[in-house]
Amino acid sequence: MSLFHQIALSCLPGIGSVLARNLLSFFGNEEEVFNAKRKHLSKVPGIGPKTRELIINHKVFKFAEVELEFIEKYKIKPYFLTDLDYPKRLKNCADAPILLYFKGNADLNSNKIISVVGTRNATDYGKDICKNLMADLKVHNPLIVSGLAYGIDFAAHKEAHKLGIPSIGVLGHGLDRIYPAQHRAMAEKMLECGGLLTEFMSGTIPDRENFPKRNRIIAGLCDVTIVVEASIKGGALITAELANSYNRDVFAFPGRLNDEFSLGCNHLIKTNRANLITKSADIEYIMGWSSEVGKVQKPQLSLPINLTDDEKIISNVLTNHGSLAFDDLSYLTSFQQSKLVHILLGMEIQGVLISLPGKVYRLV
Template identity: 80%
Template sequence: MSLFHQIALSCLPGIGSVLARNLLSYFGSEEEVFKAKSQHLGKVPGIGPKTLELLLNHEVFKFAEAELKFIDKYKIKPLFLTDDDYPKRLRNCADAPVMLYFKGNADLNKSKIISVVGTRNATDYGREICKNLIANLQVYDPLIVSGLAYGIDGAAHKESLKLGIPTIGVLAHGLDRIYPAQHRTMAEKMLDCGGLLTEFMSGTIPVTQNFPKRNRIIAGLSDVTIVVEASIKGGALITAELANSYNRDVFAFPGKINDEFSLGCNYLIKTHRANLITKVEDIDYIMGWNRDIEVPAKTQLSLPLNLSADEQIIANVLFSKGSVAVDELSFLTGLQQSRLAVTILGMEMKGNIISLPGKVYKLV
């Protein structure tokens, strides 16, 4: 695999994550994409005349060369979509970035990853909730993810560092800068206890349209997104909606009905877009972590008979792994989420599998 061509593919203007995946699927590798002739490129769904012109004009190579030098100089870890170290939860999202840039020491595939998001205008109430939340999450040995912004994001990172919990800041710009600049010292500490992650190349500035893109990474990286405090509009609600679209669990802390920065949380709860949370045990129950419940000894299982091909694939994974979350099941089976959902429903109706809290499944 060529890192040079991987970077070049990721920075092609007009080629988003979905189209880049189509190209990789069609041609087999990033190098072959750039070697392909126009008549072959034109057959790929989504490739129109303008996009075709961009693909054939390899101006992006000079940007790729510059980025390779930047990566080498600052010891940044590039993560391409097909790499083993690429975050597996994020890879399951249809619009996952084809290229990520990471600096730090965190495990991006840690067993429990939790996003904590909220308003930039955090109140004392929100900060206190965030402080207590992070302290009580420590027993689960999680990775805490947020966006390095003012307010709740910064509070989540700060409390995590204080307790030695690894924390990742997902950026809306390149790794050659920190925004906001006031968080530079905190960001430097995070490199030794977590890290910084972005899909944007060096030189990219934090323009408005980059923040929703950043939010999809925050949502996609995690098992669960927790909204601490949020107004009715803003990035926290966008992140919650994205998490829902990825079939991830969302939690929100309730607030006063006339408090501007609780309206978003109350809305998420009222419209069933988020589970209500007042204490960490609520997450424990819904997610099926149950740290205080003694796990019974395993009994000998046997695979159900008369399964379809897709059902057999799912059963094999559950047989070897025990209980598996739906997103990991999608990753391990290689089945598209829509196809997986239909097959799971059929297996539940036949009594082959059961659903546990937190969208986790196991064989009966």
């Protein structure tokens, strides 16, 4: 497919992630969107007369040319929604960006991906939590994701780098700049062990409205979102809410009742929007990770011969991969999530597989 047209589609005015998906689904590929006639555009769900005219009379090709040159010059890796290596966890989110720009060496489909978020006004308490958390999680070889902002974000990236844990900084602007500028040195280190990721083209400045959009990538890219310190309002709680909406696990460290930057964490726990944790072992237990470290795989028992074709697909995938999270199963089997829930329930009732904490499944 044409990267030029993929970039052009991503910057069409009035077209967000959801409408872009509708256009791709209707026309088959991004190039055909730009060849479409008015009468055909009118049939696409969500495309009204105003949006249709914006597509017909677009002037985005000149922007696509500039961005294509930037990508080639600075060796940026683009991930389009239909690419096989597009982050599979994020692809399952209905509002996932249709195009991502990445610079670095991390695997965005790593086995365990954890986002760490929190206040920009991190206290010593929050920084110590980040330090201890990274040290304890290192055994799982995770990929850490945060926003390269002041406070908890920076502390998470810093501690991960010290331990050789790859981390991804998700940006609210283009890859031609770093914001805040004081974090440039850390960003450069992350390119050697991790990377920088954004949905925004070069030239995009860090406007305020970009950061809530950035937060949905942080939430959708990961298996787990951990809130270390947070006030009652702010980006960390937005990220936690998004993670919940994506059916991801959310954890929060509690704090003292009257501490401003613990109010958000305590609220998440109180309203059952996050699991209370005090140490990494809590995460390992809930996610079913503790039994995986140093575990010797037992030979699989022979499966019942009366499995349906769909059940056989799932059993074969689990045989090859061991335990898998729900999102990974959905990706590897290509089953819609609603269908997969039904099949997994039936297999669990039959005693073919078991459900572990953290929405993880494995064969009996």
